[in-house]
Amino acid sequence: MRSFSHKTPALLVKIILLGALNAFTFWAVPILLSHKTWFFAAYFVISTILIDYVFLNSKRIAGKYIVPGVILLLLFQVYPALFTGYIAFTNYSTGHFLDKESAIEVMVSNSYELVNDDAIYSMQIAKDRLSGEIALIIRDKDGSFLAAKKSGTSKIPTSAITPGSDGKVSAVEGFKLLSDAELMSIIEQFNDFYVPAGGNQFFRVADFNAVEKVQPVLAYDKAKDQITNISTGVTYRPDKNGSMVSADGEEIEPGWTTTVGWRNFTKVATDQRYRGPMGLVLAWTFSYAALVVLSTFFFGLVLALVLNHPRLKLRRVYRSLLIVPYAMPSVLSLLVWAGMFNEEFGVINRMLHTSIPWLSDQWMAKVAVLIVQLWAGTPYMFLISTGAIQALPSEIVEAAAVDGASPQKVFWNIKLPLVLMTLTPLLIASYAYNFSNFGAIYLLTGGGPTIISSGGIAGHTDILISYTYKLAFMSGKGNDYGLASAVSFFNFLLVASISIYSFRKSRTMENMI
Amino acid sequence: MTRKVVLVQQKKMTFGKWLKTMSWRHLVAFITIAFALFPLFWMASASFDPLGIVSSQKLIPDHPGLDNFRTLFNDPDHPYLIWFRNSIVISGVNAILQMFIGATAAYALSRFRFKGRKTTLMTILIIQMFPQLLAATSIFLMLAELGKSIPFLALGNSIALIIVFAGGALGINAWMLKGFYDTIPSEIDESAKIDGASHSQIYFRIILPLARPVLAVIVLLSFIGTMNEFLLTSVILGGKQNSLTLAVGMQQYIDGQYKQHWGPFTAGALIASVPVVILFMFLQKYVVSGLTAGSTKG
Numbered sequence: 001m002r003s004f005s006h007k008t009p010a011l012l013v014k015i016i017l018l019g020a021l022n023a024f025t026f027w028a029v030p031i032l033l034s035h036k037t038w039f040f041a042a043y044f045v046i047s048t049i050l051i052d053y054v055f056l057n058s059k060r061i062a063g064k065y066i067v068p069g070v071i072l073l074l075l076f077q078v079y080p081a082l083f084t085g086y087i088a089f090t091n092y093s094t095g096h097f098l099d100k101e102s103a104i105e106v107m108v109s110n111s112y113e114l115v116n117d118d119a120i121y122s123m124q125i126a127k128d129r130l131s132g133e134i135a136l137i138i139r140d141k142d143g144s145f146l147a148a149k150k151s152g153t154s155k156i157p158t159s160a161i162t163p164g165s166d167g168k169v170s171a172v173e174g175f176k177l178l179s180d181a182e183l184m185s186i187i188e189q190f191n192d193f194y195v196p197a198g199g200n201q202f203f204r205v206a207d208f209n210a211v212e213k214v215q216p217v218l219a220y221d222k223a224k225d226q227i228t229n230i231s232t233g234v235t236y237r238p239d240k241n242g243s244m245v246s247a248d249g250e251e252i253e254p255g256w257t258t259t260v261g262w263r264n265f266t267k268v269a270t271d272q273r274y275r276g277p278m279g280l281v282l283a284w285t286f287s288y289a290a291l292v293v294l295s296t297f298f299f300g301l302v303l304a305l306v307l308n309h310p311r312l313k314l315r316r317v318y319r320s321l322l323i324v325p326y327a328m329p330s331v332l333s334l335l336v337w338a339g340m341f342n343e344e345f346g347v348i349n350r351m352l353h354t355s356i357p358w359l360s361d362q363w364m365a366k367v368a369v370l371i372v373q374l375w376a377g378t379p380y381m382f383l384i385s386t387g388a389i390q391a392l393p394s395e396i397v398e399a400a401a402v403d404g405a406s407p408q409k410v411f412w413n414i415k416l417p418l419v420l421m422t423l424t425p426l427l428i429a430s431y432a433y434n435f436s437n438f439g440a441i442y443l444l445t446g447g448g449p450t451i452i453s454s455g456g457i458a459g460h461t462d463i464l465i466s467y468t469y470k471l472a473f474m475s476g477k478g479n480d481y482g483l484a485s486a487v488s489f490f491n492f493l494l495v496a497s498i499s500i501y502s503f504r505k506s507r508t509m510e511n512m513i
Numbered sequence: 514m515t516r517k518v519v520l521v522q523q524k525k526m527t528f529g530k531w532l533k534t535m536s537w538r539h540l541v542a543f544i545t546i547a548f549a550l551f552p553l554f555w556m557a558s559a560s561f562d563p564l565g566i567v568s569s570q571k572l573i574p575d576h577p578g579l580d581n582f583r584t585l586f587n588d589p590d591h592p593y594l595i596w597f598r599n600s601i602v603i604s605g606v607n608a609i610l611q612m613f614i615g616a617t618a619a620y621a622l623s624r625f626r627f628k629g630r631k632t633t634l635m636t637i638l639i640i641q642m643f644p645q646l647l648a649a650t651s652i653f654l655m656l657a658e659l660g661k662s663i664p665f666l667a668l669g670n671s672i673a674l675i676i677v678f679a680g681g682a683l684g685i686n687a688w689m690l691k692g693f694y695d696t697i698p699s700e701i702d703e704s705a706k707i708d709g710a711s712h713s714q715i716y717f718r719i720i721l722p723l724a725r726p727v728l729a730v731i732v733l734l735s736f737i738g739t740m741n742e743f744l745l746t747s748v749i750l751g752g753k754q755n756s757l758t759l760a761v762g763m764q765q766y767i768d769g770q771y772k773q774h775w776g777p778f779t780a781g782a783l784i785a786s787v788p789v790v791i792l793f794m795f796l797q798k799y800v801v802s803g804l805t806a807g808s809t810k811g
Contacts, residue, residue, distance in 0.1 A: 065621035076680020080648035327793035331760040
């Protein structure tokens, strides 16, 4: 008889974990809010309240087991999925990372220019003796002096100045002039040191001895939602792509993130740079996954039939050795295969005494991918086929034999259909898996050889997922997350259709819920 | 009894009959095994070939030595041992977390009848169709945003990677484990309940111990799965050499450098593969039963 009494340690663990969670939320939420990360702040607060409620309420038993997992699932799987759907309809990409407000701020602040050609003033850097603030002691064009702090400028009476030798001042009342050594230690502070100088003009530190009087050339008019270049008079208006554009089509960097409707999708279907490659990639994705499943299943089943003879000696040893490819870490085995297929010095060409361009010819690269997947995938098919064959109800097979059916007939008409029926869900799952098996492609061929019309992004062995990865993270012209998400979303639709079809077909659902 | 019968039958087989029914089976097995093991052999042979040159490598090196291993361990630009440690830690923590989250949720789904249970099951199933790796882009952007506020959820941090994987745990394991729990007779829990056991005691002291073999398989498969994960790991951990896992580090090490790094690379691949393969061999029986569980149930 077990005793079910000691509750104290469990209670202690519960209190510690809940305490840690609440402490984390109290710490994280203000920081999230200060970064305007509203969604995550709200999510953390709601999740914490929910968990507290569930764990402090003795009636919510099921919730205790399932809520924590669901919270993680929603945040790291559902939200990214939905977010992918959203990004697919935006222009989120290099040059369009900011929201509109910040982008306009950056445009304006990037456009500072000298007010006029000689708007350079000699200057010395000092510290306010009272407040410790940094102050720029600027000699104005008329010979008077200004103290410029980040908050603004003020005149310094001539009486407070002790002139030095080389046109510099040697002391200022109320301020401590800083030596070069002192300046070097605070040098970073001057990267972004602007002092308002009246109107929309600013003093900007040029070096340790000079400031420039600058003003932005671009001015943003909020009411008209347009930017005007003050010196040329050109106006820029927002276009549909999240950029400020002049009538001549001149763009100001950077743009901002905005929704662009179906443009990412239509781009894939109509833009020359994507349409051709996309068609090739799509065709290869479908046929690659199908060929892999068919070939591995065929060989796996044949092997299972051949080796599943009750009187075959060494059967277990054979089985153990055959599944080694399945046990080996796939990333490493793929990289080893890539070395073996190497055209110049790979073992395969050397053994065959050939110089087959395994990885640089589009057809040979496809063959190489399929050979490697045959190697990697057959053990799995062998295992599940063996399992299915051994699970065949022996009565049916024996009954058929008693009725006088030949072994061939028993195999083709009874065994094979039964095996296929049990394995269909696994085969469809395997198809869906191969459909997005990134590593199988990326680690072996890198997707190559390149499809020339794709601008170097897509390759002949790229499947949708590896194409997505390249669009998002590796294209030379910057990363197009919007387009990548559109392709990803499309990939999802395909995989989901396959899976739903499979569940319909195999009807495994009803009796499992 | 049965063994005796088999022995009698085996004695009866003549050499002629063996040649006809068995010999070709052995032949097929030999050929396939040769194909299956060749890459492993080639990798092992390269790792002991001190020349470390891919173009002159022979199946059995003329002067085997450990030079490649020394090179591998002493390359400051490619800290193999640190990658190895990272892989073990990340995969280990993740395997246990994934198992625990899945096992816990599956208990509720199998044993309690609560509002929204069917919806949860269906939702999990549908969500599973959108694997995390398809959302790599948005996970990347999401962590870039979160990392500004919460340092341990920033890109390049392995805790962020582990938590992201933990988010996928429910989708992967809950269904499989629920299926297993359903096979444990509920009379067991009920009699424990009569003895005064609380729900958590039933879970931790009865259900979990009974599910130990399945949980072991899930831990093993998640461990290997995480070791092998490439896409999300490379997106999240990025280019910081010291935070990489073996999968990403070794890929960067060998990518485009087959000529220079082949020897040390194979040495590293050998060290990383052998323990996994051996572990797999030991747990073979359980893994196989886990794989076929799905098919025999439908």
